[in-house]
Amino acid sequence: MKFKNTEVYGFKHALRGMRNPKNSWNKSDSVFGYDQCVIGKNDMKLAQQLIIAGSEHRKFMRQIFVSVDITAPLYWYKEFDTYKVGTVANSTSTMHKLATTPITIECFEIDDYDNSIFTNPEEIEYLIQFLESLRTKYLDTKDKRYWKELIRWLPESWLQTRTVTMSYENLLAMCSKGQRRFHKLNEWSGQDDNSKPNFISWARTLPYAQELIFIDEVEES
Numbered sequence: 001m002k003f004k005n006t007e008v009y010g011f012k013h014a015l016r017g018m019r020n021p022k023n024s025w026n027k028s029d030s031v032f033g034y035d036q037c038v039i040g041k042n043d044m045k046l047a048q049q050l051i052i053a054g055s056e057h058r059k060f061m062r063q064i065f066v067s068v069d070i071t072a073p074l075y076w077y078k079e080f081d082t083y084k085v086g087t088v089a090n091s092t093s094t095m096h097k098l099a100t101t102p103i104t105i106e107c108f109e110i111d112d113y114d115n116s117i118f119t120n121p122e123e124i125e126y127l128i129q130f131l132e133s134l135r136t137k138y139l140d141t142k143d144k145r146y147w148k149e150l151i152r153w154l155p156e157s158w159l160q161t162r163t164v165t166m167s168y169e170n171l172l173a174m175c176s177k178g179q180r181r182f183h184k185l186n187e188w189s190g191q192d193d194n195s196k197p198n199f200i201s202w203a204r205t206l207p208y209a210q211e212l213i214f215i216d217e218v219e220e221s
Contacts, residue, residue: 001111001187002071003202005163011037011207014063018047039208051172051215061169062086066206069163073109075156076187086170091162098154099139099147103132108157111196112186127155168206171213175203 012032019025029040039047050058072080105128115121131150138146183189189200203209211218 001109001197003197004069006066006068008064008066008207010064014060015039015043015047017063018050018060037207044211047212048215051212058169061172061212062167064168065165066171067163067165069161071159071161072187073157073159076185077160083170083174087164087166089162089164091160098150099135103128103135107159108155109159168212171203175200175213177216
């Protein structure tokens with residue numbers, strides 16, 4: 001799993017709008033530069049109060065946006081796709097590009113792959129060879145039957161890259177304790193092996209993630 005080209009934007013207008021309901025702009029103490037944002041104590045206190053008060057009060061979180069290129073297996077995207085509201089993604093095309101490059105083991109999620117649990121580990125190689133043979137036969141013949149079978153038998157561990165846009169509100173929902181923070185998939189939480197990239201560890205690298213996204217941990221401490 002990989003995360004590249006992370007961009008975060010919107011703090012300035014989100015924090016300004018946060019103070020609109022009570023016309024309290026004069027209390028704002030954050031500092032914004034060309035490529036940085038320093039949230040002041042007054043603004044942070046109000047932001048956290050609104051977050052704790054509930055989704056109807058923390059609308060400013062929906063105005064802080066994150067864009068990132070995520071390379072992950074299809075089985076992870078199946079769960080990520082349950083968060084449809086407020087998220088947008090453009091993916092590399094399996095439909096158009098699957099047959100253009102050789103199929104090797106590097107095309108699949110193998111970060112925590114353990115072949116010791118298989119009676120015949122070589123069966124994985126047979127599967128990859130089978131898929132590659134379908135790909136080459138399709139290229140040689142242009143017979144769509146081979147392409148269809150390639151699509152049909154492609155494992156869910158196939159890696160796909162998507163450019164994803166979401167908000168801090170989306171991240172707050174995904175990273176909560178009741179959702180994905182302690183998920184059994186390493187791609188979400190890395191519980192079994194946090195040395196590999198995972199969604200929760202990536203989210204923790206975002207600006208003010210601890211104070212805004214993982215605020216429940218701040219409350220506990």
